Amino acid sequence: MGKLLVITDLHVQAQGETIIGIDPAARLRAALGHALATHPDTTNLILTGDLTHHGDPAEYAELKRILADYPVPTTYLVGNHDDRENFIAAFPDTPLANGFVQTSFDLDTHRVITLDSLDQSSTNPIPHSGFLCGTRLDWLDAQLDAAKGRDVLLFIHHPPVGIGFDAMDLIGLRNGDTLRAMIERHGNVKHLIAGHVHRTISGSIGTLSFSIFKSPCHQMPMIERSRDSSLSTNEPGAYGILFLRKGQVVVHSEDFEIAVDGSAAQHDPYSG
Numbered sequence: 001m002g003k004l005l006v007i008t009d010l011h012v013q014a015q016g017e018t019i020i021g022i023d024p025a026a027r028l029r030a031a032l033g034h035a036l037a038t039h040p041d042t043t044n045l046i047l048t049g050d051l052t053h054h055g056d057p058a059e060y061a062e063l064k065r066i067l068a069d070y071p072v073p074t075t076y077l078v079g080n081h082d083d084r085e086n087f088i089a090a091f092p093d094t095p096l097a098n099g100f101v102q103t104s105f106d107l108d109t110h111r112v113i114t115l116d117s118l119d120q121s122s123t124n125p126i127p128h129s130g131f132l133c134g135t136r137l138d139w140l141d142a143q144l145d146a147a148k149g150r151d152v153l154l155f156i157h158h159p160p161v162g163i164g165f166d167a168m169d170l171i172g173l174r175n176g177d178t179l180r181a182m183i184e185r186h187g188n189v190k191h192l193i194a195g196h197v198h199r200t201i202s203g204s205i206g207t208l209s210f211s212i213f214k215s216p217c218h219q220m221p222m223i224e225r226s227r228d229s230s231l232s233t234n235e236p237g238a239y240g241i242l243f244l245r246k247g248q249v250v251v252h253s254e255d256f257e258i259a260v261d262g263s264a265a266q267h268d269p270y271s272g
């Protein structure tokens, strides 16, 4: 069985800086340490964007320091809090597609495809919303074509579906309909993983199933009608773990800060 670790919305800042009192670097270190101890057989780590809080070079340098000795091959996506140019400068070995932070690679059971939904253009009508331009969509079209007969896992920072939070839906992927139509046409995307919302969410739309994970740092409160996408709470941080078998994806979310080691679990004789 393959195991894929997903950490989203790291929001790393320069040393000593906090978000609503939380140190994102400390939380990321805790998540990485917990995942390594609990799942030492993880084959890949995928970071689904908002790697840093402001996209500053000092923040990418801090992210690089944190991940320097991590023994799991790591794939990076960018989100709306990132800066593509600064990211690429800090991580020059990251594979790119036509200058965008997109890549594709094979696991034993699945093909992974990652997308760059960051819209840094001056014409972005809704700051922080995401968009896939023609260049990125054409690349994906060709990748899905090349993956004919393979089961694809698709990763993107901005969810391409409304998740029911007004403020976050406003800054989601503006052309999610176009992406979903392409996915439906190819028929080989078995699951989509997104970030951006800072909350554990899963669902389906048409034939597409999706999962969204909490951040290791700050979380989005459950306020459905809120118009404020900057609301944050200090709920426990989490990461995602995908258990992969041929034709199968099982998605776990682990609240690593409150997780109890299995050896310390208590026995309930009446539980099933």
Ligand SMILES: [Fe+2]
Residues within 6 Å of the ligand: 009, 011, 050, 079, 081, 196, 197, 198
């Ligand atoms: Fe985020």
Ligand SMILES: [Fe+2]
Residues within 6 Å of the ligand: 050, 079, 080, 081, 157, 195, 196, 197
């Ligand atoms: Fe985001």
